[in-house]
Amino acid sequence: GESVGLHLPTLSVQEGDNSIINCAYSNSASDYFIWYKQESGKGPQFIIDIRSNMDKRQGQRVTVLLNKTVKHLSLQIAATQPGDSAVYFCAENIPGGYNKLIFGAGTRLAVHP
C-alpha cells in the first residue's frame, strides 16, 4: 500500500515496551478529541476518544491524557506489539463546526522485535 506521510516523525520502540505518542492541538476551544491508527493501505481506525471535561481515559492497552492548559494530548500504548506499528493521528473537534475533525500531522510508530 501507499505510504502515508513519508516524512512523518517516527517513534521507534521495542516490542513489549510502553509507547507514548504526543500531539499538540490547535484550538483552545476544542471540546472533543480522537486518536486514530492508520495502517498502510487502510483508512484511519478509531482507537479512543476523550471529551474536554476529562483529563484521562483508558481503553484496552491504551490511555489518552488531555492537558488543556498547554493544549496537549497523548496516547499511551502499553506492552507495544508489532501489530501496533502504524501512523497515529490525533484529531480535534471545534464547537460550532458540527463534527468536522481537524487532524494532526501524524506520528509513525515502528515496533521492533
Next chain:
Amino acid sequence: DSGVTQTPKHLITATGQRVTLRCSPRSGDLSVYWYQQSLDQGLQFLIQYYNGEERAKGNILERFSAQQFPDLHSELNLSSLELGDSALYFCASSVEGQSNQPQHFGDGTRLSIL
C-alpha cells in the same frame, strides 16, 4: 472492518476528466463525511452530509461536489481533474451529525491523475 464501504479502491484517470467516488456508511449512521489525504497536506475535511442535507463545508474546491441520497449512501464528484487532485479520498460516517461523536472511516479510494 469499520462497516464503511468505499468504491472503487483505485481510480486512474487523466487530467480534465471527471470521476465519482461512492461511499456506503455504517448501518444506522445518518451522517457522512469526506476527507482528502495527500502527502503534503495530511487529512483535510471536505464536506459533511446529514440525512441527505449538506451540514458543513471545509476546503472543498468548486470543481468538487457531493451529495447524500435517500438510502444514505454518498457520492463525491470530482471534475476537471488536475494532477494535484491525486490523493486518497476517505469517507467516514457517524450516528448523527453533532460534535462529540466518533467518525468511522472506510479504506478510501486512491485517485491517480496521469
